[in-house]
Amino acid sequence: MVKVLLFARLQEEAGTDSLTVPQSDMSVAELKQWLEKEYGLTSLSNTMTAINENYTDDSALLSEGDTVALIPPVSGG
Amino acid sequence: MVKVLLFARLQEEAGTDSLTVPQSDMSVAELKQWLEKEYGLTSLSNTMTAINENYTDDSALLSEGDTVALIPPVSGG
Amino acid sequence: MTEKKRFLITEEPISTEDVIQKVIRRECGAVTTFMGTVREFTQGKQTIRLEYHAYKSMAEKMLAEIDKEVSNKWPGVTTAITHRVGTLEITETAVVIAVSSPHRKAAYEANEYIIERIKQIVPIWKKEYWEDGTTWVGDQLEKVPYPEGAPQKGAHHG
């Protein structure tokens, strides 16, 4: 099981700020594909990812209990 | 007659913050020479000058009623 | 407690003075601050208000990461950064960056570096409310997914 946090546009697309994904045996890229299919999220290839608050990349493998944040282009400041 | 304003080191050297010079028929350079002689002021060649609050140079001629400020290297900020 | 955090995401209005006080030290001769304020017009288009969202815990962590980068590049510099979230009206302050340094050059350079890095790696999002709709700023552009210097898996941040 992994927890997925959604922000900004993605939060609005999904209608929620977090999701629980029952399995964890996958890469970030696979998770993104699954979310695009299941939740209709778009442009995930253009989205940064953090695992447990550390930036990572699409090849990273998830572990049970991870918190994955999908981070659209930031615009603070 | 011109009024001479002194600041910082020059004020301490002269023991006053202003002087009145009875004549005005001279250049800034001549005024500086006169002040060095009469008041023992030093390093006036290294001192900026303003007439009536506008920077000027040693060749400028004074006029009756001018206020001349002798401005040692500034160090604000 | 919260007031003393040098890297803070808050829903409250920001006191610039409070942020400055966090960096004042006897060995400093220069303090620079940057305030990002809500501008009414951007390329002729009127903003009604802004909304900032953050991934709060990670955002504070990334601000602390930026501080580490700054300390490496400009030793002797101290920084404090507060970013506000929620709804902001025109002229309100979204972010305050304060940098103190013995000498002024580093205080200017480090401050500008920090705002650039915030715009690259800190998970905060700005939603513009226009008269005719809303925009998530940044998201509508084609951007490189990982800006230069975003920490990579296996780097010292991992």
Place this chain on the structure above:
Amino acid sequence: MTEKKRFLITEEPISTEDVIQKVIRRECGAVTTFMGTVREFTQGKQTIRLEYHAYKSMAEKMLAEIDKEVSNKWPGVTTAITHRVGTLEITETAVVIAVSSPHRKAAYEANEYIIERIKQIVPIWKKEYWEDGTTWVGDQLEKVPYPEGAPQKGAHHG
């Protein structure tokens, strides 16, 4: 009245917030400030306190001149500058420069330009009190009498 002057020499402690408020405008997205504070150690030598003197009327006039230079170089920028005179203790603020601008680059550049120009042309003098004596800063150095850009007789300032 005094509080509203954008270019001010004062004997009172400076409120950074007050100086900032003078430049906040709806069309601005960026405000930078610079505070010059009294540093305890300079090249290992301990400062006990500082004393600033000014040719007040001309100093305020020269600050306004610097503002004109800034407006020419960075159109759309608004500035406010307050410099304190009298005796200052360690960590007290000698000068606050606030610059607002639609965009941040100009706010940083103009701010740094202003402090450089203050150190060149504004008639203010700093006396350092050390444990073993005093120094009029600047005066002990061999300096070019007229720094680049100091107005000359017959120029538009005359």
